[in-house]
Structure formats: structure tokens, C-alpha cells
Amino acid sequence: xxxxxxxxxxxxxxxxxxxxxxxxxxxxxxxxxxxxxxxxxxxxxxxxxxxxxxxxxxxxxxxxxxxxxxxxxxxxxxxxxxxxxx
Amino acid sequence: xxxxxxxxxxxxxxxxxxxxxxxxxxxxxxxxxxxxxxxxxxxxxxxxxxxxxxxxxxxxxxxxxxxxxxxxxxxxxxxxxxxxxxxxxxxxxxxxxxxxxxxxxxxxxxxxxxxxxxxxxxxxxxxxxxxxxxxxxxxxxxxxxxxxxxxxxxxxxxxxxxxxxxxxxxxxxxxxxxxxxxxxxxxxxxxxxxxxxxxxxxxxxxxxxxxxxxxxxxxxxxx
Ligand SMILES: Nc1nc2c(ncn2[C@@H]2O[C@H](COP(=O)(O)OP(=O)(O)OP(=O)(O)O)[C@@H](O)[C@H]2O)c(=O)[nH]1
Ligand SMILES: [Mg+2]
Numbered sequence: 487x488x489x490x491x492x493x494x495x496x497x498x499x500x501x502x503x504x505x506x507x508x509x510x511x512x513x514x515x516x517x518x519x520x521x522x523x524x525x526x527x528x529x530x531x532x533x534x535x536x537x538x539x540x541x542x543x544x545x546x547x548x549x550x551x552x553x554x555x556x557x558x559x560x561x562x563x564x565x566x567x568x569x570x571x572x
Numbered sequence: 573x574x575x576x577x578x579x580x581x582x583x584x585x586x587x588x589x590x591x592x593x594x595x596x597x598x599x600x601x602x603x604x605x606x607x608x609x610x611x612x613x614x615x616x617x618x619x620x621x622x623x624x625x626x627x628x629x630x631x632x633x634x635x636x637x638x639x640x641x642x643x644x645x646x647x648x649x650x651x652x653x654x655x656x657x658x659x660x661x662x663x664x665x666x667x668x669x670x671x672x673x674x675x676x677x678x679x680x681x682x683x684x685x686x687x688x689x690x691x692x693x694x695x696x697x698x699x700x701x702x703x704x705x706x707x708x709x710x711x712x713x714x715x716x717x718x719x720x721x722x723x724x725x726x727x728x729x730x731x732x733x734x735x736x737x738x739x740x741x742x743x744x745x746x747x748x749x750x751x752x753x754x755x756x757x758x759x760x761x762x763x764x765x766x767x768x769x770x771x772x773x774x775x776x777x778x779x780x781x782x783x784x785x786x787x788x789x790x791x792x793x794x795x
């Protein structure tokens with residue numbers, strides 16, 4: 487039930503982490519979910535995808551990886567810096 | 573287009589834990605112990621606090637904040653039992669209190685006059701276990717109408733708690749609730765749990781609870 491609060495906090499962290507970079511758009515938000523973090527994975531995915539479908543993310547992917555442990559961690563973002571491919 | 577990776581590596585609970593640490597520091601600096609009351613809805617958290625405020629509110633300078641999803645009912649009930657301001661935190665849908673809400677509520681509490689702080693969490697045996705509020709200890713309230721197996725079903729809450737209150741024992745004659753079994757299950761999850769057996773209705777068992785609170789409260793200021 488607390489998955490929505492956690493997804494909101496993931497979005498806050500993602501936004502804050504993307505802010506200093508000259509990125510056009512966040513393409514993916516990668517999150518590690520500990521198996522003992524007390525999180526219902528599909529519920530969490532649903533909440534996070536719903537939030538990522540809205541501004542300022544506009545459809546960024548949620549990339550969830552489960553691993554042992556109790557931590558929930560935003561590992562990295564994929565951003566599109568808007569420049570043409572080199 | 574060029575896709576780049578930005579390293580983040582941030583624990584999602586990091587901000588809550590930072591705020592909780594600040595709350596803890598602040599309460600410790602004032603010498604005020606704090607108890608976070610957690611339970612499923614309706615186990616009797618507010619009733620226990622009503623009783624506690626009636627008897628000890630003034631003596632121990634008890635301050636209370638109470639979290640609720642949608643109403644201020646509990647804060648209103650508690651306000652009738654104390655002269656002091658009862659901080660109502662309406663979570664607006666969230667199933668738990670967080671350290672930011674406690675930080676804000678603490679602003680309005682005069683810690684100088686406070687020897688003991690209670691935080692009544694939102695009724696929910698799952699979510700509040702994950703949020704550190706900066707409290708001294710969590711106290712899990714389990715009422716005898718809920719079934720003996722709740723500690724096994726909701727182990728995290730019973731693992732995170734230091735104390736357990738088995739409430740509504742006035743109802744035992746009407747139920748087949750096995751008190752010893754409930755205690756055994758809870759101790760399987762957390763052998764350190766200290767128990768209280770209470771009825772907020774009849775008052776049974778409250779003396780021991782009150783004694784405990786007297787012993788835990790900050791010593792009165794010398795004047
Ligand atoms: N028989 C009996 N009833 C009790 C006892 N304690 C509480 N109740 C009743 O149980 C109901 C719920 O009590 P509350 O104190 O509101 O429970 P709560 O845990 O604060 O509920 P939420 O904040 O909604 O989660 C009320 O009708 C109380 O009168 C008790 O010891 N014995
Ligand atoms: Mg209540």
C-alpha cells in the first residue's frame with residue numbers, strides 16, 4: 487500500500503538527479519528492489535509507471551531489478567541529451 | 573539522439589532517514605522519549621492514549637501527534653483529554669506517517685514542557701513499519717479480536733517494535749483467542765518484545781502500562 491509513496495519518492499530523486507544535466511528527456515529510471523524491502527513488486531511497478539507517464543517524465547520506462555536485501559535504490563537514469571548521435 | 577546514463581545510487585528511504593535522524597537528535601537533545609504507536613485499524617491506539625492522557629497527561633507533560641488518512645477524529649478525541657495542543661496529521665491517502673510530517677508537527681510542540689511524546693500512526697500493520705519517524709521505539713498494539721497469528725502474518729511490524737500491547741482483554745471471555753499463543757508467535761518473530769496486557773475499556777492492566785511510562789518519561793526539571 488505504501489508503494490505509491492515510494493514511487494513518488496523515486497520520481498523526486500529522478501527529477502533532482504536529472505536536473506543538473508542538460509538533458510532533454512528522461513528515457514528510463516532504473517531501480518533496484520530488495521526482495522525483503524517489503525514491497526509488492528507489481529503494485530510498485532504500476533505506481534511508478536503511472537507517475538512516469540506524466541510530466542516531467544512523459545513516458546520514461548521503469549526498469550526494475552530485484553535482488554536480495556532490504557534496500558530500495560534508484561541506481562541510474564537514462565537521459566536523452568537531445569544531441570544528434572555522434 | 574544520444575542517450576546517456578546518469579549514476580544515481582540513492583536509497584529511496586535516504587531522505588526520510590535523514591529527517592528521522594534529525595528528529596531523533598532533536599528529541600534526544602531535549603531528553604524527550606517518543607513512542608510510535610502502530611497497529612491495524614481499530615486495535616485501540618486512540619483509546620489507550622485517551623486513558624493515558626487522563627491519568628498521566630499532566631503529570632508527565634505528554635505531547636501527542638496523531639496521524640489519520642482522512643479525518644481529524646482521533647485528534648479531536650484526544651484534545652478532550654488534555655490541555656495541550658494535539659497535533660493532527662492528515663496524510664491525505666497515505667497509509668503511514670513519514671519523518672517529514674513528524675518534523676513539521678514537532679514545530680508546534682513545546683519540548684521544554686514535554687516529558688514524553690506519543691505519535692499515533694495510521695492504522696495499518698504493514699506500511700508504517702518501513703518509515704523511521706525518529707522515535708525512541710515503536711509500540712505495536714494488537715487487540716484480541718484480531719487473531720493470534722497476526723505476528724506471523726505481519727512479521728516486519730513485530731520485528732521493528734520494542735513493545736507490544738495486547739489490548740481489549742476485557743473481551744477474552746467472549747472469544748477463543750489464545751493469549752499465550754499470540755505471545756509465543758510474537759516472540760518467535762521478536763524474542764525481545766516486552767508485553768503489556770490491557771483493556772482500555774475496563775482499565776485492566778493499565779497500572780503496569782502507566783508505571784512503565786512514568787519510568788520512561790524524562791525526569792522532571794529541577795527548579
Ligand atoms: N471492548 C473494548 N473495546 C475497545 C478497547 N479499546 C478500544 N476499544 C474500542 O475499539 C474501537 C476502536 O478503538 P480506537 O481507539 O479508535 O482504535 P484505533 O487503533 O485508534 O483506531 P484507528 O486510529 O482508526 O486505527 C472503539 O470502538 C473503541 O471503543 C478495549 O480495550 N476493549
Ligand atoms: Mg486512532
